[in-house]
Amino acid sequence: MINMDCPLEEKNFETIQLAHGGGGRMSQKLIERLFYPEFSNPYLNQQHDGAVIPIVEGEIAYTTDSYVVNPIFFNGGDIGDLAINGTVNDLTCCGAVPKFLTSAFIIEEGFAVSDLKRIVASMQKAAQKAEVCIVTGDTKVVDKGKCDKIFINTSGIGIIPKGIKIHPSMIKKGDAVIITGAIAEHGITILSERGNINFESDLKSDTASLNKMIQYLLKEIPQVHLMRDPTRGGISSTLNEIAEAASLKILLEEEAIPVKESVLAACDLLGLDPLYVANEGVMSIFLPKNKTERALEILHYFEEGKNASLIGYVLDSNCVPQVIVRNKFGTMRVVEMLSGEQLPRIC
């Protein structure tokens, strides 16, 4: 594997050097040795400035996200699978079947090549699970101290099957609101790891791609009106956004919202409301009420959906937007969108 034409690389391939982002021989070798073998697929293997992809007529979904999570490795995942799953889920929200991803790295000089390898392997594993290809990429290296270890941008393209129309304007009064899994796991895991708080519990990020499960759901229930993954800002912010986009009043039953005991305990201790804590493997779904039972059956069939619950209803439409939570005693409270910042850099 040692190329004698390139002594710089041989000497330095334990850490990332500025020259690995310089567009010359060392960039080329980094790509050839690290990225191509892992991500290999016919599109990437074109080795062009971009990938050329055949596409059939129809609608595509197109999205982008940068990932700056700190720490880069955490219980349940790392910045790599997070970057794949997050973008896959954003495409899924649009009703699309995710197909093609790009991956662009900004790496701090001196970053360990072994860590980069671990991240890249984790990306590929997540990509394979979600059945997407990483078709093109970019690598920039910045001087030490000018970024925090590694930032990853992934953009993605998905194909929207005919007959699927996912949009806030589709939501109707009486629609059911389903959440596909227990909430607040990602945010609380990141926070506890960052603060070096050991809860001696099973806190673990829920990062996961949900496209397979959702595709199955949409195949049987194409009448789904809207899906949104409640990442930054938690389900409160996401549902408020939806309420505002479609002028809805949404009522949530607090008792029905799935939260693990350990997550609830950690939130209590830290004074956090789980409704505002980020998720990375959960989807909120709006659909006609009469489809609820079957939807839950389908979701429960999947590991990622085993805690799926009906958590509320759309009380009213064409009204002042509001998200209301009713607790087990029947007391109602309005939950607002997150105003400031609860947990920076959770994704």
Next chain:
Amino acid sequence: MINMDCPLEEKNFETIQLAHGGGGRMSQKLIERLFYPEFSNPYLNQQHDGAVIPIVEGEIAYTTDSYVVNPIFFNGGDIGDLAINGTVNDLTCCGAVPKFLTSAFIIEEGFAVSDLKRIVASMQKAAQKAEVCIVTGDTKVVDKGKCDKIFINTSGIGIIPKGIKIHPSMIKKGDAVIITGAIAEHGITILSERGNINFESDLKSDTASLNKMIQYLLKEIPQVHLMRDPTRGGISSTLNEIAEAASLKILLEEEAIPVKESVLAACDLLGLDPLYVANEGVMSIFLPKNKTERALEILHYFEEGKNASLIGYVLDSNCVPQVIVRNKFGTMRVVEMLSGEQLPRIC
């Protein structure tokens, strides 16, 4: 423009706060006040997790690049138009008509909102000139000291017209090599500004989108075999990459390579070879020899192509890859790919 529901924002809208990347109210306001008004178009205005785009059957080109240039404002451009032009040119290299771009910002806490506005305006101006839409985006804010002011990722989709086939394997022995403009202007400008070296000259980045010019060229000469924009690593690295990808021997005539006097003087002073210095508004083009004259006529018609020159030929194919430069005395030298790093963070 002041929203009393959000006092945090009102107080702090002179600089970017962590909460502007938190996914809550402040993120929403930043997007609504700064990004949407500037980038406005029907796709972006869907305000979904991704953009939904109708597409006709055929081939698309898909690319991504992160921009980490330092300084972020420089003579002739800034990180904003660079991020648009660079991605537009990468799509153009694939023979595509650039159409849809994403833009993802990573911003350092405390960054001036006025600078962000200036960058966003510059992106939109470049997007309009290139006739592309920014259809979706993302904003992350990292704590002070964890990135260098602002990094921007743009990905892009372009439509490849039928009959266009741009690939290293298309290049034939005898093909002409054209460069569309004077070289080394971007890299030397960045370097001189960074080093605070005042050459008292007209050094200016060549950042420009070349898609209009190239589309015109391809319409009349669809037989173009390959295009590549010699950014990082300069034309030496790019031509070496092409030589390797297609097993070619390429001969360049040094006298024919356009370099401005001021650029040459600055390179001389700094001990840099202009063949290795980055360009951001120049394309290298391989095409059948008998199309050279007409190609140059077309290129000269455009401001970006007024210095276009025939700079060499493909001497041999199916051979050991090599790029050779012949100077005015007839002496030949082999130019290699850039090995280490000449100028970090030029794009």
